[in-house]
Amino acid sequence: MGNRKQTIVVRIEISTLLGSNGKISPKKMDRLAMVITNLHNSGKHVLVVSSGAIALGAEKLKLHNLPDNQVDMQATAAVGQAELIRCYQRFFDDYNQIIAQVLLTSDIIDYPQRVENTRNTFNTLLDMSIIPIINENDPVSTIDIEFDDNYPLALIVADIAQADFIVIKMDLNGKYLVVPGGNHTAMVVDGETELQEKIDAFCQVLVPGDIDRDMQFPSSIGEIFFNS
């Protein structure tokens, strides 16, 4: 390991960033940008996996209901991803933190060359003190889109980035689910079934004892990693 920095993947579900009116809450976004930047400033490599393209696209397009079929979801995501990344930029700018957009499809694991490229890109970004904001490339996805479910993607990103930890859940009321990386993320995934099995196996790691329910958002997020 040497001096390798701890690498942490933080998974963000858009639902945790919405206000009561269903729109992005500036206050929550601001806190998130602060916490993530701070985690990065403390000397960690941080990658963010964020959903939200469809939700923000629906808002931009003033849709009354979220799209419920694949093609509408894909079109809405194409509009919304641009909005989502712009939103991240705006709030991270306040903390003088540069971010980058990386869009992946889950089938990337079938392309070793792309995994390699993406890993190199991640490493280069992190070395340049840039935080990658990663999402599914929904508009071109050839597999069914699951609305707001980026759990599988977070696992894939953790695998590519050789992360030490994944923050699975970080709701703003002070609860985190954290999964150590290492062997757990060293996945060799063959098709969706195996991916699902890996996810299920992951979930079983999350026995109550592993979850620090007393952790307060956001000041002590780093402690999870320092104490582990």
Add this chain to the structure above:
Amino acid sequence: MRGVKMDYREVLKNKHRIVVKIGTSSLSYPNGRMNFHSIEKLAYVLSAVRRRGTQVILVTSGAIGVGAGRLGLTKRPQELAKKQALAAVGQAELMKIYQRFFEEYNQIVAQVLLTKDVVVIPSRNQHAKRTLIKLLEMDIIPIINENDTIATYEIEFGDNDTLSAIVAALVEADLLVMLSDIDGLYNADPRTEGSAEIIHSVLEITPELEQLASGAGSSFSTGGMITKIAAAKICLKDGIDCLITSGSDPAILFDVLAGKEVGTHFVAAKENTAYHA
């Protein structure tokens, strides 16, 4: 045959679905900084074209350059991973800039990042096609770029000229306009030969023409004329008109769609055969 003078440009007045490709040189100053005036004008022109009923897709370059600017780099990196990292920073920045300017004209845009497999492999490209056509039907302008971060940069599509032609074929567009730093294909190198003239209409891409594009004359374009001819070839194969012209003033698109004789028009076969018939 020469007796009847055919105005090939007439068909350009009646296009319904167009792909516009813009190169880095048209979006930035020679010093590498963004030319906001040019981008604003592009947003205006495309929004206006869209508003009058023509569906528009924009294929844009520029992510790496914008990323370098954002990070205050004065030189573009050569190393692959660095380029890909800059593209990841710059693409987000580039979209923000487009969004801002298109919003001025109340035009919604979408971002679509492509890798070769999702547009070329027949069993998979229907998804990307469906999404793009859906966006067009929703009066949205899709803004396309290569997904440089994961693609093996410079290996997949090679360049955005090729990407734009593949996209035009995928969505069954009826016109591809490539805005670049040259105003068309010349019959000689205009820098050395004072008598060099733009070839306004090309009915067939002959070996001689390719030779012309790859010869001395080609160096007057940083993007290269060869890749543009290759893109035109893809278009002609699919019966899509293709036009190369200068992007220094995006309003030239109005002239193109008014059938004025600007740039080099690669005439698609249907008009071509109509001529011969």
